Amino acid sequence: MGAARTEGPVTLVTGGGSGIGAAATGRLLDAGHRVTITGRSRERLERFAAEARTRAETKTGAQHDGDTGTLLTVPGDAGDHESVTEAVEATVRRFGRLDNVVANAGISTHDTLADGDPERWREMLLTNVLGPAVLVKAALPHLKGSRGRIVLVGSTAGVKNTPGNMYSVTKWALSALAENARVLVTGDGVGVTLVAPGRVDTPFWESREGGMPEGPSITAGQVAEAIVWAVGQPPGVDVNSVVVRPVGQIH
Numbered sequence: 691m692g693a694a695r696t697e698g699p700v701t702l703v704t705g706g707g708s709g710i711g712a713a714a715t716g717r718l719l720d721a722g723h724r725v726t727i728t729g730r731s732r733e734r735l736e737r738f739a740a741e742a743r744t745r746a747e748t749k750t751g752a753q754h755d756g757d758t759g760t761l762l763t764v765p766g767d768a769g770d771h772e773s774v775t776e777a778v779e780a781t782v783r784r785f786g787r788l789d790n791v792v793a794n795a796g797i798s799t800h801d802t803l804a805d806g807d808p809e810r811w812r813e814m815l816l817t818n819v820l821g822p823a824v825l826v827k828a829a830l831p832h833l834k835g836s837r838g839r840i841v842l843v844g845s846t847a848g849v850k851n852t853p854g855n856m857y858s859v860t861k862w863a864l865s866a867l868a869e870n871a872r873v874l875v876t877g878d879g880v881g882v883t884l885v886a887p888g889r890v891d892t893p894f895w896e897s898r899e900g901g902m903p904e905g906p907s908i909t910a911g912q913v914a915e916a917i918v919w920a921v922g923q924p925p926g927v928d929v930n931s932v933v934v935r936p937v938g939q940i941h
């Protein structure tokens with residue numbers, strides 16, 4: 691049976707059950723972090739946790755009783771204030787501290803101002819904009835104590851404009867949140883990094899008719915490397931913005 695680890699940085703990743711969040715979580719666990727992941731689908735989180743346990747057992751040769759002691763799953767909606775606060779508090783109850791939060795959960799309606807459904811925009815705005823804001827608010831008291839870091843997963847859609855794209859509007863808001871948060875918290879020793887990926891091959895595109903558009907893409911693992919690099923900076927160093935595109939992506 692594997693003993694629960696009581697040391698190592700503690701990181702909370704929203705939307706950690708798939709895509710970029712799952713890839714980042716896997717790498718953070720490998721780097722010795724204790725990690726909480728959130729997501730709306732309990733089943734998706736449990737599937738990821740089972741895979742993480744199998745990987746840990748293969749690595750250490752130890753048998754785990756369903757809990758490696760390093761991964762906590764907290765089902766919940768990243769756009770809901772109470773849910774996000776509970777994820778932060780559950781993390782601190784379980785691991786005793788909080789060093790990093792990664793606001794990664796996000797969705798796209800894959801539509802435009804001309805043809806989109808405003809009711810679907812509401813969910814996207816809550817997830818992509820309100821969610822990261824309430825995560826910062828809930829985590830801040832703990833991050834001030836640990837002199838921790840906030841990573842916001844934005845998008846190149848929040849760096850370049852595209853015609854009438856509501857998803858892009860939410861990611862521009864996130865880019866603004868990153869810099870607004872940075873100037874608020876840097877005096878408290880807390881770092882803020884915006885990681886803005888270009889096109890990434892993940893389940894994100896399953897909700898788009900026709901799937902991922904033609905053209906070059908990078909992997910979730912390649913974006914995860916940037917997230918882990920940002921949180922692994924030495925004390926006193928704050929990487930504020932990382933844009934990661936596949937070679938050949940114009941916008």
Ligand SMILES: NC(=O)c1ccc[n+]([C@@H]2O[C@H](COP(=O)([O-])OP(=O)(O)OC[C@H]3O[C@@H](n4cnc5c(N)ncnc54)[C@H](OP(=O)(O)O)[C@@H]3O)[C@@H](O)[C@H]2O)c1
Pocket residue numbers: 704705706707708709710711728729730731732734766767768769794795796797798817843844845846886887888889890891892893894895910
């Ligand atoms: N893929 C790309 O090309 C690309 C490019 C630039 C930026 N991004 C950004 O990267 C981030 C991660 O996306 P991904 O590509 O890794 O896609 P993904 O595989 O679909 O991952 C998104 C994760 O967020 C979770 N999630 C979605 N809405 C949520 C909510 N309201 N509350 C809690 N969890 C929620 C999903 O789980 P549940 O459905 O179970 O909740 C899922 O695990 C997003 O912010 C996305 O905007 C993606």
